[in-house]
Amino acid sequence: MKKVNIPxxxxxxxxxxxxxxxxxxxxxxxxxxxxxxxxxxTPAMENLDTLLGKYGEEGDKLLFKILxxxxxxxxxxDEQVQQKDVARLSALICEKGLRYDxxxxxxxxxxxxxxxxxxxxxxxxxxPVWRADRPxxxxxxxxxxxxxxxIGSRSLLNELELIExxxxxxxxxxxxxNIRTNNRKILAGIxxxxxxxxxxxxxxxxxxxIEKIGTEQVNEELRSRxxxxxxxxKLQPIIHISGDHSEKLNTLKNRLSDSETGIQGVxxxxxxxxxxxxxxxxxxxxxxxxxxxxxxxxxGAIIEVLASDVQIGSICGGGRYDDLTGIxxxxxxxxxxxSFGADRIYDVxxxxxxxxxxxxxxxxxxxINFGSNEEKYILSVLPAFRRAGIETEMYPDxxxxxxxxxxxxxxxxxxxxxxxxxxxxxxxxxxKDMDTGKQEELTTEKAIRHVLGAHHE
Amino acid sequence: MKKVNIPxxxxxxxxxxxxxxxxxxxxxxxxxxxxxxxxxxTPAMENLDTLLGKYGEEGDKLLFKILxxxxxxxxxxDEQVQQKDVARLSALICEKGLRYDxxxxxxxxxxxxxxxxxxxxxxxxxxPVWRADRPxxxxxxxxxxxxxxxIGSRSLLNELELIExxxxxxxxxxxxxNIRTNNRKILAGIxxxxxxxxxxxxxxxxxxxIEKIGTEQVNEELRSRxxxxxxxxKLQPIIHISGDHSEKLNTLKNRLSDSETGIQGVxxxxxxxxxxxxxxxxxxxxxxxxxxxxxxxxxGAIIEVLASDVQIGSICGGGRYDDLTGIxxxxxxxxxxxSFGADRIYDVxxxxxxxxxxxxxxxxxxxINFGSNEEKYILSVLPAFRRAGIETEMYPDxxxxxxxxxxxxxxxxxxxxxxxxxxxxxxxxxxKDMDTGKQEELTTEKAIRHVLGAHHE
Numbered sequence: 001m002k003k004v005n006i007p008x009x010x011x012x013x014x015x016x017x018x019x020x021x022x023x024x025x026x027x028x029x030x031x032x033x034x035x036x037x038x039x040x041x042t043p044a045m046e047n048l049d050t051l052l053g054k055y056g057e058e059g060d061k062l063l064f065k066i067l068x069x070x071x072x073x074x075x076x077x078d079e080q081v082q083q084k085d086v087a088r089l090s091a092l093i094c095e096k097g098l099r100y101d102x103x104x105x106x107x108x109x110x111x112x113x114x115x116x117x118x119x120x121x122x123x124x125x126x127x128p129v130w131r132a133d134r135p136x137x138x139x140x141x142x143x144x145x146x147x148x149x150x151i152g153s154r155s156l157l158n159e160l161e162l163i164e165x166x167x168x169x170x171x172x173x174x175x176x177x178n179i180r181t182n183n184r185k186i187l188a189g190i191x192x193x194x195x196x197x198x199x200x201x202x203x204x205x206x207x208x209x210i211e212k213i214g215t216e217q218v219n220e221e222l223r224s225r226x227x228x229x230x231x232x233x234k235l236q237p238i239i240h241i242s243g244d245h246s247e248k249l250n251t252l253k254n255r256l257s258d259s260e261t262g263i264q265g266v267x268x269x270x271x272x273x274x275x276x277x278x279x280x281x282x283x284x285x286x287x288x289x290x291x292x293x294x295x296x297x298x299x300g301a302i303i304e305v306l307a308s309d310v311q312i313g314s315i316c317g318g319g320r321y322d323d324l325t326g327i328x329x330x331x332x333x334x335x336x337x338x339s340f341g342a343d344r345i346y347d348v349x350x351x352x353x354x355x356x357x358x359x360x361x362x363x364x365x366x367x368i369n370f371g372s373n374e375e376k377y378i379l380s381v382l383p384a385f386r387r388a389g390i391e392t393e394m395y396p397d398x399x400x401x402x403x404x405x406x407x408x409x410x411x412x413x414x415x416x417x418x419x420x421x422x423x424x425x426x427x428x429x430x431x432k433d434m435d436t437g438k439q440e441e442l443t444t445e446k447a448i449r450h451v452l453g454a455h456h457e
Numbered sequence: 458m459k460k461v462n463i464p465x466x467x468x469x470x471x472x473x474x475x476x477x478x479x480x481x482x483x484x485x486x487x488x489x490x491x492x493x494x495x496x497x498x499t500p501a502m503e504n505l506d507t508l509l510g511k512y513g514e515e516g517d518k519l520l521f522k523i524l525x526x527x528x529x530x531x532x533x534x535d536e537q538v539q540q541k542d543v544a545r546l547s548a549l550i551c552e553k554g555l556r557y558d559x560x561x562x563x564x565x566x567x568x569x570x571x572x573x574x575x576x577x578x579x580x581x582x583x584x585p586v587w588r589a590d591r592p593x594x595x596x597x598x599x600x601x602x603x604x605x606x607x608i609g610s611r612s613l614l615n616e617l618e619l620i621e622x623x624x625x626x627x628x629x630x631x632x633x634x635n636i637r638t639n640n641r642k643i644l645a646g647i648x649x650x651x652x653x654x655x656x657x658x659x660x661x662x663x664x665x666x667i668e669k670i671g672t673e674q675v676n677e678e679l680r681s682r683x684x685x686x687x688x689x690x691k692l693q694p695i696i697h698i699s700g701d702h703s704e705k706l707n708t709l710k711n712r713l714s715d716s717e718t719g720i721q722g723v724x725x726x727x728x729x730x731x732x733x734x735x736x737x738x739x740x741x742x743x744x745x746x747x748x749x750x751x752x753x754x755x756x757g758a759i760i761e762v763l764a765s766d767v768q769i770g771s772i773c774g775g776g777r778y779d780d781l782t783g784i785x786x787x788x789x790x791x792x793x794x795x796s797f798g799a800d801r802i803y804d805v806x807x808x809x810x811x812x813x814x815x816x817x818x819x820x821x822x823x824x825i826n827f828g829s830n831e832e833k834y835i836l837s838v839l840p841a842f843r844r845a846g847i848e849t850e851m852y853p854d855x856x857x858x859x860x861x862x863x864x865x866x867x868x869x870x871x872x873x874x875x876x877x878x879x880x881x882x883x884x885x886x887x888x889k890d891m892d893t894g895k896q897e898e899l900t901t902e903k904a905i906r907h908v909l910g911a912h913h914e
Contacts, residue, residue: 004507004569004785007553010500012566014573015580018496034843036820036850036868039475043467043599044501044555044585045521050461064502067522067551069589071543081538086528094524096464098501109469112461116471118867120853123472128501132526142500155853157832278836328461363493375614379735386491393493396577396612410575411493 009133009141016360020349021144023359024173024342025126028146031168032124035161037148040123042105044130045096052097054104054327056296062131064141065094098130102147102339103297103324110151111328119152119333126342138312140343149337151325156268158336159301159320160275166305166316166338167281173345174354176308177283177315182291183269184298184319186252189262190289193255194234196227203227204292207239211290215239238289245273245287252289268300297321303338307348315344364451365415365431366408367394368401377424378417381444388448408434415451466590466598473817477806478601480816481630481799482583485603488625489581492618494605497580499562501587502553509554511561511784513753519588521598522551555587559604559796560754560781567608568785576609576790583799595769597800606794608782613725615793616758616777617732623762623773623795624738630802631811633765634740634772639748640726641755641776643709646719647746650712651691653684660684661749664696668747672696695746702730702744709746725757754778760795764805772801821908822872822888823865824851825858834881835874838901845905865891872908 006012013021029039045066052060072093073081080092099105102125110117126146133139148165150158163179170177184204191200202225206218213221215236222232238255241248249266256262269287276285293302300320307315318338325333349355365385367378378394385392393413395404408416418430418439429447432439433454442450463469470478486496502523509517529550530538537549556562559582567574583603590596605622607615620636627634644664648657659682663675670678672693679689695712698705706723713719726744733742750759757777764772775795782790806812822842824835835851842849850870852861865873875887875896886904889896890911899907 004565005504006500006507006565006569007502007504010502012500012570013498014570015495015497018498022496033819034846034848036823036848038472038819039479040472041470041475043463043469044587045464045467045599047462047464050463061526064526065524066555067524067547069518069521072547073541073543078539081541082535084530084538086530090524090529098523108461108463112463113469113471118864120864122850130501142502150853153853157851157853161853275836278833280840362490362495366493376735379732383737389491391491391493393579394614396607396610396614396618407575407577 007141009135009139011140011142015362019360019362020346020355021342023355024345024349025144025146027172028169028340028342029124029126031165031172032148034168035122035165037122037124037150040106040109040125041127042099042102042109042125044098044128046099046105046108048091048095048097050108050328051100051104055100059100062133063100064098064130064132065090066096066098068093068095099127100131101129102127102145103149103337104327106147106149106151107324108328110333111325111330114330117152120150120158121152122148122150124148138343138347144342146340146342147337148340149335151335151337152333154334156271156275156301159272159303160279162318162336162338163276163285163303164279164281166303167283169316169340170305171282173349175315175345175348175352178306178308179283179285180288180291180304180306181269181272181285181301182288183265183301185261185265185268185300186256186289187265187292189252189256189259189265190235190238192259192262193238194227194231196231199225199227199231201296203235205294207290207292208294210239241289245269245285248287248289249273265300272301293317293319295319297324299323301336310348310351312344312348314341315348316340360412361391362411363391363393363413365390365392365417366404366411366413367392367417367419368404369395369398370401370418370420371398373421374419374424378419381429384444385448385451388452390448390451414454417447464598466592466596468597468599472819476817476819477803477812478799480812481802481806482601482603484629485626485797485799486581486583488622488629489605491625492579492622494579494581494607497563497566497582498584499556499559499566499582501555501585503556503562503565505548505552505554507565507785508557508561512557516557519590520557521555521587521589522547523553523555525550525552556584557588558586559584559602560606560794561784563604563606563608564781565785567790568782568787571787574609577607577615578609579605579607581605595800595804601799603797603799604794605797606792608792608794609790611791613728613732613758616729616760617736619775619793619795620733620742620760621736621738623760624740626773626797627762628739630806632772632802632805632809635763635765636740636742637745637748637761637763638726638729638742638758639745640722640758642718642722642725642757643713643746644722644749646709646713646716646722647692647695649716649719650695651684651688653688656682656684656688658753660692662751664747664749665751667696698746702726702742705744705746706730722757729758750774750776752776754781756780758793767805767808769801769805771798772805773797817869818848819868820848820850820870822847822849822874823861823868823870824849824874824876825861826852826855827858827875827877828855830878831876831881835876838886841901842905842908845909847905847908871911874904 076092128142128144130142191197206221210218219232241251253266298319299322302319304314305316320336322334414434416432428441430441431447533549585599585601587599648654663678667675676689698708710723755776756779759776761771762773777793779791873889885898887898888904
């Protein structure tokens with residue numbers, strides 16, 4: 001047989017995986033809705049000029065580009081083809097690309113629909129994204145993001161709300177988490193303080209790795225990115241400030257007193273932690289001055305969530321961006337949002353065995369098919385089961401009983417109904433509980449009540 | 458401002474459209490599950506060798522191809538580039554394409570996972586597909602298909618079940634429909650009978666248009682496709698056989714007595730109509746001998762559904778295929794399935810104003826935000842609303858009352874809560890019913906009960 005396969009880094013989702021994913025998406029979605037967020041969806045394809053230049057040079061390379069249809073070389077000059085400059089040539093033969101994340105399409109959406117939207121706009125979006133990354137364990141070329149954002153409001157109540165949402169979602173999953181937060185304005189203030197104002201990006205990129213590679217190597221990287229030894233030295237006491245968040249913030253308030261931005265960041269975090277104190281969150285929120293998050297567009301609070309009991313990296317994260325729509329010409333629309341990593345949450349729930357038993361639901365009753373007469377009788381009683389809301393099947397072929405029972409087993413069907421001549425004559429059903437093996441002769445009505453009353457694991 | 462846009466033929470779905478789509482998908486899905494079908498999903502991208510050659514030459518042209526990442530010209534010889542043979546060149550620089558339908562990926566899935574599947578396999582799949590069609594009214598380059606198939610069983614009970622599912626789905630939508638059915642084997646028998654056995658495809662392609670272009674033009678097309686005048690003449694009385702299905706089938710049984718395939722088709726339809734007679738379907742099922750359906754892979758019963766009250770073409774269709782997995786080397790696995798056209802159903806529901814009022818659900822309570830003191834108080838009562846399952850928001854900014862009320866209106870929020878100094882002192886909430894304009898001062902507990910008890914249109 002020919003070998004059939006799917007592209008590297010992509011996956012098929014079989015019914016069991018679908019049921020678990022449905023549980024994840026439904027749980028997250030329900031919380032989003034409880035806080036007044038509404039769903040949108042955008043097309044898989046965006047124009048390349050919407051996507052290019054938004055994710056850095058590395059990101060541009062990871063975009064999947066779609067070949068123009070028809071004669072894609074028409075309008076391309078021979079010379080351009082012969083030069084074999086693939087970056088330039090790809091721009092000539094591809095107009096569209098697959099979305100790389102949900103944030104840039106969302107910014108594009110907001111700008112395109114700005115006249116229909118009544119701000120602040122609270123939206124969520126659960127869709128796949130595509131990246132031409134080198135596939136490896138836990139890294140896919142197609143994966144889902146679950147984004148929730150509020151755009152058009154500067155209020156820190158939004159940051160509070162998103163942290164509450166995170167707390168609620170993971171409480172429902174029964175995953176213990178640690179929420180870390182920081183503020184880009186504080187980082188900017190620190191960069192000013194150590195005399196490295198132009199190196200903010202270098203600092204965030206390097207700090208982002210502190211967890212993975214340790215302080216020593218981060219310092220090495222900072223020096224190699226052009227920070228003076230003095231600046232790196234000055235940075236040390238700050239990233240290692242000790243105490244709880246209010247002690248840290250007090251210390252920073254003093255040290256950053258010369259930086260307007262820095263003080264603003266400190267005040268924002270004081271307000272946010274004040275809000276948080278009055279809320280009854282299950283998880284702890286920690287001020288982590290080494291938290292930086294790589295993306296350039298963050299300008300205020302940043303948030304990252306780790307699972308306490310599994311080493312898997314961040315399972316949710318996000319932050320405040322003051323000018324994301326600016327890339328499409330709509331200035332001065334501030335927003336804040338977080339993204340839940342569905343694939344990692346899937347793995348955490350699996351590793352900790354936290355999927356509820358009832359997640360995998362399917363057919364509840366299978367009618368065994370012994371032959372044409374039985375079939376006819378079954379067709380007359382079957383509709384009543386479905387009318388009662390019971391997922392019900394009749395095996396479609398007159399196969400051997402063993403085969404039909406093995407079908408029921410493999411599908412995890414809890415009840416099997418056996419109908420032979422005897423049952424037809426008595427107008428009853430023999431219903432077998434697949435867990436206990438117990439068989440009963442019941443009328444249709446009683447059989448339905450029996451199934452509805454059962455709570456199967 | 459720069460003009461931002463999405464690719465031609467694609468759409469953004471805003472919250473209202475999302476709510477309507479959710480209603481459609483949920484309704485369809487619920488029925489699928491009631492009959493024991495389970496969901497799967499496949500990647501948006503498939504290897505091009507999975508897709509090419511499966512949809513005819515025209516279909517190949519409509520595939521969206523994905524440019525290989527990295528240096529896509531490496532391994533391509535200068536000569537091949539210079540020849541500018543775009544079909545051949547695209548095969549060299551693109552390995553992957555976006556799926557064109559859900560049927561071929563399903564066949565690929567079945568073959569790839571054949572050892573994990575316990576046949577018969579009942580699956581449904583609701584995902585977008587992409588076609589590089591010329592965009593026009595009602596035709597999109599990205600659209601959703603909802604497919605339901607059972608594979609690995611030849612029983613006609615499956616055809617019956619799919620017709621029942623169709624009946625149930627449209628009953629739930631309250632869309633009146635007309636179900637037409639025919640059988641490819643009957644068409645093959647007819648082709649034999651008129652001496653045009655080799656022209657079965659020509660006959661199906663031409664007959665498919667009889668609704669649109671009329672008998673005369675179909676006959677013209679049949680002649681131009683190489684059928685003799687005699688064959689076309691012989692065809693006329695057959696496609697115009699009158700009577701109900703049993704009269705038609707009786708007539709055919711006589712006329713097709715020399716064609717084994719034809720008789721087999723007639724017998725299949727007799728069995729199917731016998732099954733149907735015992736079922737209590739809401740819709741009529743009609744035997745339509747001019748129904749052909751274009752796709753080559755159908756080999757038995759074919760089904761098509763039209764909305765009775767809107768002229769929009771087929772809103773659901775499908776049929777039996779005996780060898781779909783054969784294209785991937787797995788022989789002898791028969792299946793049958795239908796596909797629901799979500800976009801057209803969306804339009805039909807819209808035109809006939811059949812969306813239930815409760816489809817558009819969102820925030821139920823908005824707390825007006827008058828200032829920092831009020832905010833603090835609201836934060837202390839808000840969680841109780843959400844704990845009660847009520848979708849609740851507080852306006853995040855201290856904006857003018859008018860702006861906040863207009864936000865509530867535009868989002869269709871039925872209750873607004875006003876909290877000022879007075880309410881804080883009395884520890885009550887003023888809750889305003891946005892429909893009636895009536896305001897009441899209630900305790901938090903009573904306000905929650907008030908909202909839960911309300912049935913808003």
